[in-house]
Amino acid sequence: LARRFKGGDSVLGSYLDPLADKALVASVSVALLVKGLLPPWLAVLVVARDVFLFGGHVAMRLNEVQWKWWQHRSHFFNIQKGTAERVEPLLISKVNTCLQMLLLPVALLHDPYLVSTAPDLLQYLCYSVAATTVTSWAAYMWVGLMRKTKT
Numbered sequence: 666l667a668r669r670f671k672g673g674d675s676v677l678g679s680y681l682d683p684l685a686d687k688a689l690v691a692s693v694s695v696a697l698l699v700k701g702l703l704p705p706w707l708a709v710l711v712v713a714r715d716v717f718l719f720g721g722h723v724a725m726r727l728n729e730v731q732w733k734w735w736q737h738r739s740h741f742f743n744i745q746k747g748t749a750e751r752v753e754p755l756l757i758s759k760v761n762t763c764l765q766m767l768l769l770p771v772a773l774l775h776d777p778y779l780v781s782t783a784p785d786l787l788q789y790l791c792y793s794v795a796a797t798t799v800t801s802w803a804a805y806m807w808v809g810l811m812r813k814t815k816t
Contacts, residue, residue, distance in 0.1 A: 687715045761797035
């Protein structure tokens with residue numbers, strides 16, 4: 666939604682849209698973890714990947730301003746069209762986000778005191794999310810390394 670605000674593609678939207686998705690998934694994952702409805706290993710994996718990607722993006726941006734963000738604050742935070750690179754999610758990342766958005770309500774409904782979903786479905790979704798999380802993490806690392814070798 667933020668990516669296509671008022672019908673146009675915006676650089677700001679390209680940053681806000683995935684950030685909003687990740688904030689939602691991370692906060693609900695932690696809440697489900699605290700309630701015992703999501704396996705700890707999966708919550709840690711999902712949050713760790715997002716923290717890593719965010720840190721990697723900040724590091725790449727810092728590299729663009731020669732690690733002197735305090736001297737180039739206006740450039741570092743300037744994400745207007747034409748002055749900053751758009752954030753383009755990979756297909757595997759979109760699949761990962763869709764599976765995460767499907768897993769969260771299934772895990773919530775899996776509470777044995779409420780209407781129980783099929784345990785196999787929850788387990789299948791957990792492993793699917795883990796697989797796509799690891800795959801997208803590796804894909805973004807590859808893209809980041811290829812981008813670094815081009816510069």
